[in-house]
Amino acid sequence: MEAKTQTKTESKNLQVVTDVVCPFCGxxxxxxxxxxxxxxxxDTMNACVIGNEKFKSAQDGHRIMTPLERDDNSAEFTPVSYDYAIEKAAQILAKAKRPLFYGWSSTSCEAQEVGNELAELCGGVTDxxxxxxxxxxxxxxxxxxAPxxxxGEVKNRADLIIYWGCNPVHAHPRHMSRYSIYPRGFFTERGFKDRTTIVVDPRPTDTAKQADVYVPVEQGKDYELLDALRTALRGEKIEQEVVGGIPREKIxxxxxxxxxxxxxxxFFGMGVTQTTGKHRNIDIAISFVADMNKxxxxxxxxxxxxxxxxxxxQVMSWQSGFPFAMDFSRGYARxxxxxxAxxxxxxxGECDAAFVIASDPGAHFPVSSMKYYARIPTVCIDxxxxxxxxxxxxxxxxxIVGVEEEGTAYRMDNVPxxxxxxxxxxxxxxxxHEILERLYHRVKELKGEAGGQH
Incomplete structure (x- = not known):
């Protein structure tokens, strides 16, 4: 697609492409x-430092420029063609009894759609x-x-912002300036002067330093604090003098x-979802929000x-009804x-092959999991x-979708x-998308050939 607006600067060679979407964070x-x-x-304009690097890294020397095959007996890689790599990958997936498909979060919805169909074709698990x-x-x-x-509604209407267990100054650098605290909205004409900011976090983060009220909750006590908050909202007495490190009067x-x-x-982040309580923390956070709506x-x-x-x-849900950790090994989605997961x-050690795309489990999964990954046949697209x-x-x-390729993505508020x-x-x-399309059709052919031999 041609750029919507391209205005030339003083230099004959320089162009400015406007209205560009940053494919980094939610x-x-x-x-x-x-x-x-x-x-x-x-260069980029309006991008945060991370978004700027996303666009700059597209053309740095760290790119993989050709498909590679790793020697089973060493860590050495041999350059191969796409035709060879796709055939080899298709053979791995077609022969596997329970392949794992993982990633998907940094690519387009169009690619995700084909990838989930490939997982279903292979009788694998997609997560x-x-x-x-x-x-x-x-x-x-x-x-x-969930209410x-x-x-956009936050920007135009919200006069109270709570950041609980997240640090957008570092993780989502423009979140506060575009949507929550600083922008001037329809009903918040004075920007941050019309808003009150509360940050709940065990650490005095850079986000906490900008808050009107900082609540230093004790690590792993988010559930207890939310429960006490709900008690306070109902006008009932909080029995304990201190809950989650916060005095009763403060609550x-x-x-x-x-x-x-x-x-x-x-707004809540992984400081709530990946600590003690996990989904129960979010359960009571939603209940707190429901109480507030009274x-x-x-x-x-x-x-x-x-x-x-x-x-x-979203794509997994409309295709098969489940949003992640979807298992097709029985011939239907579980x-x-x-x-x-x-x-x-x-x-x-339950999968006999793995396919990773648009993510990097090697940098985030436990070593024991990645040791098993390294022992089985695997395919990685990156x-x-x-x-x-x-x-x-x-x-x-x-x-790279959003830099070198078009594609649909859903913002954190589920707006496409x-x-x-x-x-x-x-x-x-x-x-x-093209790699997955070719893989899907080749695996389908291999599955058909195998079926015809029985």
Whole structure:
């Protein structure tokens, strides 16, 4: 697609591409300007430091430029063609009895759709990165629902922002300036002067330093504090003098502050989902928000990390009814997080092949899980060298969605946004979608050939 707006600067070679979406975090900022010299990205405007690096890294020397095959007896890789790599990968997946498909969170919904169909064709398990971040949020929402809204509503209406167990200053650098605290909205014309910010975190983070109220909850005591807050909202006495490291009087004050606002928003992160309590923490957080709606308008939004992890859950849900940890080994979709999640399967050694795309479990999974991954036949699709590509059997490079390829992604508030292409990919590099399409058709042929022999 041609850039929507391209205005030339003083230099004849420089161009500015406007209205670009940043494919890094779940904020999906859509107001970037990319400065190009021919096909080379030389600078960005409006992007945070991480978003800037995302665009710059597309053309640095760390890219994988050709498919690779790892020698079984060493860590050495041999360059191969795409045809060879796709055939080899298809053979691995077609022969596997229970392959694991993992990742999906940093690629387009179009690629995710084909990937899930491939997993179903292979009778495998497909899982996205939610299983190690906001999976507990999904479980809680499935249990008690979720009062949600869009980030646009937050910008225009919210006069109370609560960041609980997250640090957007570092994880989502433009979140506060675009949507929550600093922007001027329709009903928040004075920006941050019309808002009150509360940060609940065991550590005095850089986000906490900008808060009007900082609540230093004791590590792992989020559930207890939320429970006490609900008690205070009901006007009942909190029996303990201190709950989660917070004095009883402070909790009552916090509850009264929340009730005094017109529109509140609870943003929560992995500090709540991946600590003691897990999905029960989110369960009671949702219940707290529901209680607040008896007094004022209140919503919550999960601070999703990868730019399209929300999209992966959406695609899996409309295809098969489940948002992650989806198992096709019985011929139909099953869902049992803790049993059918990627790390659990690797830790128990239950898969006989693995396929990783748009994520890097080698940098985040336990060593024991990755040791097993390194022992079985594996396929990894990634534009860059990562710890995961280093221990994979077949590695295929791909284009970067939102930089070199178009694609749909879902923002953290589940609003779909179309990412744009701003530069051409290195010559000969295929997209995730094309690689998956070719794999799907080849595996289908191999499955058919095998079926005809029986």
């Amino acid at each position: 904020t999906l900022c859509d107001d970037l300007k990319i400065i190009k010299d021919g096909n080379t990205i030389v 996205n990165t939610a299983s190690v971040c906001h999976g507990p949020s999904v479980l809680a929402i499935q249990t008690v629902g 949600c809204c869009t980030l 009552v004050e916090l509850g009264e502050l929340c009730k005094s606002k017109k529109f509140g928003l609870l 007094y004022t308008k209140f919503n919550l939004i999960a601070m999703r990390g990868h730019y399209n992890v929300s999209g992966s859950g 869902y049992n997080p803790g049993e059918t 990627a790390n659990d399967i690797l830790a128990r 534009p860059h060298y990562t710890p995961t590509t280093g221990v994979s059997s077949i590695v295929m490079p791909s284009t 946004i179309r990412c744009r292409k701003v530069a051409d990919a290195p010559e000969g590099i295929l997209s995730d």
